[in-house]
Structures are given as C-alpha cells and as structure tokens.
Amino acid sequence: MKDRYDNSISTGSARARDAYVRGLDRFLGAELGVEEALSEAIAEDPDLALAHVTLGRYRQVMGDRAGAQAAMEAARGCGRELSPREAGQVAIFDMLIAGKTAAGYEAARAQLREFPRDVLTAQACLGALGLIGFSGRAGREAENLALAEELAPAYGADWWHQGLLAFAQLETGQLDRAEGNITASLAGNSRNAHAAHIRSHLFYERGETDAGYGFITAWRQGYDRRAQMHCHISWHIALWALERGDVDEMWRIIDRDVDPRQSSGPPINVVSDLAAVLYRAEMAGVEVPQARWQVIADYTAAHFPKPGLGFADMHGALSYAMAGRPEALDRIIQGAKGPAADLVRDLAEAFGALAAQDWERADHLLTRSLADHARIGGSRAQRDLIEFASLMVLLRLGRKREARRQLAMHRPRIALRNSLAGM
Template sequence: MFKDHYGNQITTGVDQARDHYDRGVASFLAAGHDAADQFAKSIKADPGFALGHVGLARAQMMSGDMASAKASMAAAKTCIDGATAREQAHLNTFDLLFQGNPVGCRAAVKSHVQDHPRDVMVAQLCSSVFGLIGFSGEVGREADLLAFTSALMPHYGEDWWMMGIHAVSLCETGRLAEADRLMEKSLALNPRNANAAHFKGHTLYEMGEAHAGLAYLKDWIKGYDNRGLLHGHLSWHIALHSLHVGEIDDMWTYIDSGVGPGGSKGLPINTLTDTAAILHRAELAGIAVPPERWAEMSDYAAKYFPETGQSFADLHVALAHAMAGNGDRLAHVVDTAKGFAADLVRPAAQAWGAIARQDWQGAVDHLIPALAQTERFGGSRAQRDLLELTYVNALMRLGRDAEAKHTLAMRRPVLATHPPVAGLQ
C-alpha cells in the first residue's frame, strides 16, 4: 500500500495509479485544466482504486459534467471495500456533496479533518470563498473560514496550496499584508498556481492597487490555458481592474474573450455572475452597456438557472432579468427565492427591479436589508461591492451625495478615494 503526496495511505499497489493521482490532485488544487485527465489515467492504471474515481468525479463536477461525475462516484462505491477507514470516510463525505447535502457535507469535512488534516481533497471542500463555508449563507462565515484554514496551517508546513488558501482567508478578513506575503510564498513554490494568482488579484484590489493588479494579472494569465477553471474569473478581475483605471476598450476585450457566454469556458455560475456584475458596474461608472448584452444575459440566466436555490447565482439572475426588462422572469425569482440566503435575495431582486424603473427611493429601501448581511450571499468582498456601489449610486440619484460619500467611506473605504461611480469622483 502506497501513500499519496500528503502522506495519506491509499489502497493501490500500482505506481502509475499513485503518481497520476498525485498529479491530478496537484492540478486540481492549482485550478489546472488537466486534473480529470490525470485522475482518469490513475484509474486506468488501477481500475480498483476508489479514490482515483472520487478524484475524477470531483474534477468532472468542477467542469460542469455532472452526469459523468455521478457515474464516477458510482464506480468508486463498487471498489471501496477493503479501503482504509480514512478512504471510506473520504468517499462518504463526497457522497454527501453529490447527494445535494451541503450542510451535512460541511459538517463531515470539519469532522474528518480533525483526524485527517492532510486529506487535502476533503479539506479543500470548505476552503476559499467558493467552498462550503463560503456558500453557507451564515453570518460570520468569513471568520469561520479563517478559523478553518488557521487550524489546518500547522499540519501543512511549506505547502503552496495551503499557503494560498489561508492567504485568501486573511485577505477577506482585512489582514492584507499577511495575505500578500503568504501569497508570494505560495507562488514562489508553484508559480502556476491559479488559485494563488487569483487571490493575489483580490489582495491588490483590497489594497486599492488597481494598476498593479491589472499589470500582474494581465501578465500571469498569458501562460494559463483557457480551459483552466479560473480563466474566466481571472478575466473578470482584469476587466474590473481595467474599468477602475479607465481602460474601457480592454475591459470589453476581456469580457468578450474570457468572461461572457461567447468567450468563457468556465462553469455557468461564473459566466453568469461575473458577466452580470461587470456589466452593471460598468453602468455605475457611466459606461453605456448595449441593451442586447443584457438581453443575452437574461436568456443565459433563464437557460442555466431557471429555478432559484443558489443564492449567489440568484442575486445575479435577478439583476440580468431586471436590466433586460424581463419582468416576468424577475418576478419568478422574487416569488420563488429559496436557498441559503433567500431572505436577502428577495429584497435585492426587488431593488434591481426598482433600479430598472429608475425608482431610486424604492431601490434604497430594498437594498438596506440586503446590505445588512451581504456576506451571507457568498462570494468575495470584491464581488459584493456590486451591492455597495449600487446603493451609493441610488443615494446620489436622490441628491444625497454627502450621504453617499460617507456610506462608501464607512463601509468600503478602499473605494472611497477613487469611487468607481459616475459623478462621485
């Protein structure tokens, strides 16, 4: 019996199965494009290697191929007998995920890593702003994420993945200097770690370093395969930095080549949320957005997210429908909102509708309850600035400029010096 790269015993006696599994894990943790291929090679070398099948299922899930992912999980279950207790618990944790039980899966992850802190494929389920803690819908989830990665850090030593993933926890809780130092160490160990590059982009945003963020990400993305999981989202960061520094032609170039439905090869949730967000933030900054772009996004949202349930997605679905003037679709979101932050989705969706009607007081009234707990929507602070800036813009439309400036200075001071809202600079 071999051990994987992180020292966990794995039930395979085939060198190639272990080696390809380790490569698959490394690719997955770095948001590479070939994780599924490496896991497939692992189980080709040893068809009875259960965790190879689980790894393949996870990689397929993250590429949006749920039918294949479920088949891979079924295959894993057929060969789990005889595996270690850790491997069986590993499979059971992922089974909760595939059953659509995020609450149970989150609890299972937290329990599992107490005994097996270096079971990295399980640990990563709760890491990052896009993990099970990030999308828990709970107040205090940023502090919860920091506590989770802080507890894991001592078990990993000089590990590039752990450094990068802990760095984003630090970033989202305002510990920017620490985050930046740790990100640099992660990238020094693995310069092609897309997760760390992504988090460095976040840190530069939170520092107000738009020019530096733009230069860094434009250079880094050149060597990143556009099939990589984060290619579209990194393109969004570049488009956002371009908007903030006034390079509008570049903003549209990155939207069309990497962010929007025509250019992104990422998951639908990223294509939807990133595109809707950058279009609205462009409008807030005074950039005209052609109506056909909003119509395209409304149709995309209706195709991929016809029903509510994922609150972060629902927030942006409602935005797309409102800006496209599709009142019936918007009403469906308001009427049927469910999921981890449904109580916030409803007023936010109503606010988008009010904005589309230029009912600025109505927008302010509906945004206030959503702004009280924006972290519950999920996503990063940079993504949730969509709501902060919309509120500030609505105040300005009501002639309440001093209140708008004070609100931004108190809630998002990093944006107060050069507010990306037309008329507020």
C-alpha cells in the first residue's frame, strides 16, 4: 500500500491506510480529528506502526507527553517487519519524544536525505517551533529555509510543503516568493490551518493590518476551537485588534480564545501567546489587571515547572516578572537550560528589570539580546515582543530618535500605529 506521498506502508488493509492518510493530513493541516482518524486506522490494523508514530507526534505537539510515550510504546510493540523508512521513522520519533533532541534531529536529516517525502519527519524539522526553530543555533532561519528549499523538488506542488516553504521565506524577508507559495498552499487545501496562519504572518510582515484582520477573522469562523492552531490564530487576531485600536475586541478574543480557562491550545502556545499579548497590550498603553498576570503565571508554573524549553521559559519569565513572583523568575534565571540558555537568562533578567522599571538595566540586557534573538525560536511576529520592549525602554529613557532609527533598521515594514505608546 502507498500513502498520499507515494511512500509504501506496511499494511494489508485499505481502510487502515485511508484512515492513516486522513489522520496524517489532518495533522499536517492542524485540523480537528487527528486522534479519531488515527485511532480508526489502528482499530483496522493494530500493527500499522506509522499510525502509532503519527499519533505520538500529534500528542507531543499538543503537550500530552504521557500519551505520546504510550503511542511510541505501541509503535515499538508492532509485530510486523518494517521497511527501512518505517523503521527509521519509528526510531526518530522514539528519540524526539524521549527528549533526545540532538540525536533525533541528526537521524531526521539522514532520513530525509534518503526519503525526502517522509513528511512527518520533514514536518518535525521545519517551522518556527520545529527542531531547527528550537535548535538555538545562530543562523537557524537560514537553515530552516535551506531545508525547505532542499526538499522542494521532492514535493512539487504539495500544499503542506508550499506552506512551510512560504513560512521559511517570509521569516527571511522573501515576502513576494512567500506570497506565491502560500497562495498555492491555500488553494491546494483551504482548510489547512497552518497555511491560513502563515498567510497571516505575511500580512503582518507587510504591515497590512486591516487586510490581515479581515482575512483571518473570516477564515477562523470555519475552524473548530478545539483544533491545534485555534489559540495561536486567535493571538494574531487579538494583536491586530490592538493595532486597530479596538481594545474591547482584543479582550474579548483573549478571554474566549487564548486564556486557558476557556481555550485548550497546546501549552507552548498558551504560555507564549497569553504572556505576549498581555505585555504587548501594556506596551500599547492598555491597563492590564494584575489578576490576568496571576492566571498566566499559575499556568506557567503548572505546565513548565522546570526550565528546559527556552521559548516557553522566556515567556514564563515574563509572566513571573509581571505577576510579582521573584522566586519563580529567579529559578528561570539560575536554571536556564538548553542551547539558548544564555538568551533565556538575559531576557528573564530583562523582564525582571522592566517590571521593576529599571530602564537602564533593561536596556542593557535587551540590547544584548537584539544581536540574535532568533536563536530563542518562534516567529518574527512573536519576537516583536523583544523588539517592542527594547523600543519602549528607549522611549522611557527619552531616546525617541534612537527608537525610531532602531525600528526602521529592524522592522521597517510592520504596522505600529497603536501598538506602542509614545512611538
């Protein structure tokens, strides 16, 4: 049997194959029903190892670590002899889900050299929150683009690949190329939430606030709120509402779709999206009630109790700083881990200085992090939290001309009408 990418899969059941392909496609498009489709595939053929692996990967992305490990255990327990590609995929996700990231990434790149259309492996490598995105390496945006381009001949006109290629391009400033690919991706699968999200980033990078807000608000109406990208897409809408000066709408979206008491986004999105939008609201001059900072600080403490993932720790540090929890903040400063630990430490200290209104110290630390904050992971839009914080500090220090120059050099196209008070 073959999957949608023409890879052979070891099953004798067409129904199992169809359900697996459906589940994988839903995962690649961040649609609802991944777990259901893959469970159906497993019910039809319990020895279809790749259905277990895909389920494990999906659960990992959704922050369900125990569920991911259980799925990998089931994958390993499958009795059937696997092809080299299938065995390779099981081994890679075994490592990744066990936290052996560096070895897993190396194995993933070897797998892609041999089987470039092993899409689950390619998906794990690419994107703002993928293995390259979170590698902490200098130049990781270029590395991400290089892999997306390297894979292009193998994928041709595939909606998943076109979307990830577009993201890689727009994050390195190739906005026109990105537009062609993201348009094709959406045409290939209009329900692809990653593509709708990446299209939103293109609007954002071009400073097209109203067009972006209109596009994604309309698109999201058909997107189930339980699906993977609903929280993060809502964050984009909330930021645009803020930029449009519609603060009431921003709070409505935060309360309904980002706040963990109402929404069910993956923890990495909730912790980064909620902390970021609250601070961006503060920087826009909106009063943010202290109780809101307590909510995100509690959430951080529950879901990321120990430092480890830099991108989460940086936003967790912000929530602790703003919630007035110096001991929790200090645990991140002292215990920062991983390949971007130096940046996590600087940013966590910077947020502490911001909360204490120690503008000189904040300026020193933020300026140092500006050199290469891409290493911390996430998108440029997400890391505008750092860029804006640095600008805000310059404004507080009465250095407005310097702030303007920095903005023109770093983020010349983005919209900044209402998002930064005093700019």
